[in-house]
Amino acid sequence: MSPCQSCGACCATYRVTLHSDEIDDMPGGRVPAGLTEPIGAQLACMRGKAGAPWRCIALRGRIGDAVSCAIYEFRPQACREFAPLAAVSRGDEACDDARRRHRLPPLRPLAA
Ligand code: SF4
Ligand code: SF4
Structure with missing residues (x-):
């Protein structure tokens, strides 16, 4: 099992920005428009749940316990590219x- 499935910290730390082409109201877009908000002519971001700290509206579950992304198959490119080796327990600076921030230990550091 990927450590991300019992983490979710990045989804409640970094506000995800995406190109408007990724949104499903554009040809070929897949990210549900209703979960995003525009931040400019060509950019948008994932909406957050009300309250602080910021938490992506698509994140389900409890951070540090059991989590999932409600739009995993359609998540933004930035989510797909974040900490690409975390799934095999190798984090990076942003992941750590x-x-x-959520009082979780870092994943195993990358080998030198
Ligand atoms: S990439 Fe890192 S911070 Fe994000 S869910 Fe996976 S282990 Fe947690
Ligand atoms: S879209 Fe999914 S993977 Fe991306 S920040 Fe939100 S919950 Fe996390």
Whole structure:
């Protein structure tokens, strides 16, 4: 099982920005429009749940316990590219920072 399935820290730390072409009201777009908000002519971001700290509206579950992305198959490119080795327990600086903010230990560091 990927450690991401019992984490979710990045989804409640970094606000995800995406190109408007990724949204499903554009040809070929897949990210549900209703879960995004525009931040400019060509950019949008994932909406957050009300309250602080920021948490992506598509994140389900409890951080550090059991989580899932409600739009996993259609998630933005930025989500797909974040900490690409985390699924095999190899984090990076951004992953470690997000986990630290949620009082979770870093994943195994990348080998030198
Ligand atoms: S990429 Fe890192 S911070 Fe994000 S869910 Fe996976 S382990 Fe957690
Ligand atoms: S879209 Fe999914 S993977 Fe991306 S930040 Fe939101 S919950 Fe996390």
